[in-house]
Amino acid sequence: MFLKRITICGFKSFPDKVDFEFGPGVTCIVGPNGCGKSNLVDAFKWVLGEQSARSLRGHQMGDMIFAGSATRRASSVAQVDLVFDNADRSLSLDFDEITVTRKLYRSGESEYQINQDVARLRDIKELFMDTGVGIDAYSVVEQGRVDGLLQSSPTERRLIFEEAA
Amino acid sequence: MFLKRITICGFKSFPDKVDFEFGPGVTCIVGPNGCGKSNLVDAFKWVLGEQSARSLRGHQMGDMIFAGSATRRASSVAQVDLVFDNADRSLSLDFDEITVTRKLYRSGESEYQINQDVARLRDIKELFMDTGVGIDAYSVVEQGRVDGLLQSSPTERRLIFEEAA
């Protein structure tokens, strides 16, 4: 399977719907300080089920919803969609294309979807089990965390190796 | 008072005596990864009495002595000299120039000197008391530590403010 695109709407600094198409190889993201590049990384982690607001640089999950700006009112919902090409059926659902969605409302209500059907976090985790897609410690390297493996204790490091095993 | 120069010999990656002259304004240090720039910062902290090997990226103080290389044998002693212009007598010793020295031998023996006279760490601390020279948290910003003030707890931050007060 491969990743086709991510769509972000109302999440962090993206009040308007923005999508990024991925292809094979390397996709590079550039831009000035504070423009939203790391927020894109947070969106990816979040839609795949990140449970810790702290790991997304916030204090509570509500921090993930666009909080407004000088010219915009705050959003009432944050939504991220991640679209996969599944022609090779490496994801165990019988669809050529699979979209994983996560929504969070100001009220605190939140939901996951797989191809627009309501799903639970557990379904998402199961879908990607053993595919290597996800938020494990080695496939996402956050800003400032590149030498995380060197700074970890030997035991923490082991957990990452176990995940790869 | 102002800083005239630092001389490094046998400390970390400097087996040969090297000095850096400082003048007024900004002195810039450049060079490839691993060439010794941050080691120069460590030398400055160390000669002013840094007690924590960890804060100098080592495990024990012996790590500060040049450990050898492909073409050199290890050094038996590390020495750093810091030379100040004291024409304005802001340091309370009656000399136009004041040199602070720290030496550490492989054996573990170490000594401080002020103008070649043996001194104790306490004398060095006293000499610089209330001059702002030193290894306090705000006049030396180590690599990777620039947002230290933001990451500290409110209480840790307070300690830095108290030092400035």
Added chain:
Amino acid sequence: SRERFQTTFTQIRDHFRALFRKLFGGGRADIVLEDPEDILECGIEILAQPPGKELQSISLMSGGEKSMTAIALLMSIFSCRPAPFAIMDEVDAALDEANNDRFNRIVQEFVAMSQFLVITHSKWTMGIGDRLYGITMQEPGVSTRVSVELTGANVA
């Protein structure tokens, strides 16, 4: 299971030892089980010796050397269990030009097995992109996507 961990560990170790030498142009590195008797529980230690230098604790390495060592280890774990998709946010921040180049070349070797999302400020890293997106805030606080011409003026 014990065997599965041992196999994976050995694979990662072989890759790491080779990749480190590639990224550093020499020297040597290793990962070691702290207690080979207790393979199911013990921690993992990292040893690294840049070319021409003595073997010392990794804490004494420079910022750039630590980044390169970490990248070597990360890519080694990656090659044993390729995730279809990997994200690297400013992993090149501490690298000088020469090391940034070596990093670029390593990424390009892995491109066949995975998709990469690389966030960077470095013009050297930008060059390895198969596509390049810019993010800007025309309206303060509002992120939008722009396309970027590498030869033009809007390289941020």
Added chain:
Amino acid sequence: SRERFQTTFTQIRDHFRALFRKLFGGGRADIVLEDPEDILECGIEILAQPPGKELQSISLMSGGEKSMTAIALLMSIFSCRPAPFAIMDEVDAALDEANNDRFNRIVQEFVAMSQFLVITHSKWTMGIGDRLYGITMQEPGVSTRVSVELTGANVA
């Protein structure tokens, strides 16, 4: 003493509020005593709002924004109690060109009151040096000093 801390705190605060606006071209920031009743013991909180954005926890700021905010605070503390000598090791690592420029200008304002030692990989930062030294390792593992010509080929 209580008064001395209060005076220093107020001074640093005034500088910080002004310096932040200078470094960010707008917005606002503040430092707050967590418990004004307990001025001798309480912690200090930092608030920061880049121009055009909402006031949020500083954790949500970007890498570059955090560096700039920290630099503003550091220089504010510095201006209240100038140390004759300050060292900054790669504090510009997360900055884009525009922010690196603003950082350079702030350093130059402080040059009269202190000597600065600035370690950097950034060609923008190098330009503010009154003198420039290079460190290299001709012999592996052995650091030596070289002089550097900014217009010549040996800018590392």
